[in-house]
Amino acid sequence: MHPSVILRILGVLLAVFSLASLPPMLVAWIYNEPEITLFGYTFLVTLLTGLGCWLPFYRTRYELRPRDGFLVTVLFWWVLSLFASIPFLLMDAPALSITDAFFEAMSGLTTTGATILTNIETLPRSILFYRQQLQWFGGMGIIVLAVAVLPMLGIGGMQLYRTEAPGPIKDRKLTPRIAETAKTLWYLYLAITIACAVAYWVAGMNAFDAISHSFSTVAIGGFSTYDASIGYFDSSLIEAIAIFFMVISGMNFALHYFALHDKDPLYYFKDPEVQAYLGILLGVSIVTVLVLQYTGVYTDWDALRYGLFQVVSIATTTGFGITDFSLWPIFLPLLLFLTSFSGACAGSTGGGMKVIRILLIFKQGSRELKRLIHPNAIFAIKLGGRAVPDRVGEAVWGFFSAYVFVFILLELAVLATGVDIVTAFSTVASCLNNLGPALGEAAANYQSLPDAAKWFLSFAMLLGRLEIFTLMVLFSPMFWRH
Known part of the structure; x- marks a missing residue:
């Protein structure tokens, strides 16, 4: 283990992350908000700390080993969350404790979407934009972005990519070079985000809300600029757009790449994980809609509208809301929570255990049943x-x-x-x-x-x-x- 290399990498990553304070500064300037100073302080503190970690070791040349990759990844997420909490600590209202500020920052960067804030729409636009932006950076993983930069600095990034990439099979690369893989993922991520923002804007959101919600939709984060979340807009069209982008963001981004590269949409239907993923969404949605109708909570159309949206939002671990599903009858709230354990697909921006793991566990269980009937037979999991x-x-x-x-x-x-x-x-x-x-x-x-x-x-x-x-x-x- 090389402490000098680890500090050097942390310094580079912090210096890169300091740039995240610039877009909120621009928003504060556009809306003439005093928070422009707050983000200026955050930028300087983060940048100077990063340079302070990097400069003493900038000539160090070592390839990252697996142990170094694990340590850098974990340290960076903790350190990043600490520095990301600075704007929340410095803002005047509401006054947050260190615990609350760190919780909000960690929730944003990990795309969890849990919040301690209330009356969100009264917050300055720059703070609102910053929250959404945290989720967008966390969605694909800022370390994957850094992987594209590290090789230029003489530090290999493969070990960082392996520890950051979700799913049971972590060595699949879209391109021969890991830096090119990271860049490809981010270009794809950016393109889907832009498409989502444009769709929201055309559907009736203003430009600020469209961009902000596209960040948290594609990142499968769930932060919103309103307490009522997507329900604030009360628009079936906006909800349909959200469902579409939540579903595709919950799929493996490598699959999107290959489908676009080869111009073959059948990739989605051939992939067993996507088949299971869509099957789970469809099955839970049918059960939810039928229960909502049977119990008389909603009429036919509203049962479909609210049921489908909340199932997709919870199952993909996005967390948007258009109604309070915790008040739904009998087993529905628990069903939705249990569905979130399977989560989205490996290689997506979603959380949970990943559908591929649930699918493999199911297939292994099925194999054990077969072995009980045919003890001497050999069954392969496919x-x-x-x-x-x-x-x-x-x-x-x-x-x-x-x-x-x-x-x-x-x-x-x-x-x-x-x-x-x-x-x-x-x-x-x-x-x-x-x-x-x-x-x-x-x-x-x-x-x-x-x-x-x-x-x-x-x-x-x-x-x-x-x-x-x-x-x-x-x-x-x-x-x-x-």
């Missing part, structure tokens, strides 16, 4: 007609076990802070799955939770964003041995 290596299956089961174990520990920890069991279950599930909305005391927002609970939940957000093992490996004694 996806898309190809056998899945046993090592991948073992990794999936290991991840699933760790996910459940961590969830139980975090729920007990939050319960120990004095929170009721419904609130503890839903907030931990929401933060670990990078979802946002919760039940119980946190149904509206997380403001009323104890500070200790907010720190546990911030930790859960990072665990979910880095998919458990990237962070848990740092707690292994073997990791620190030479």
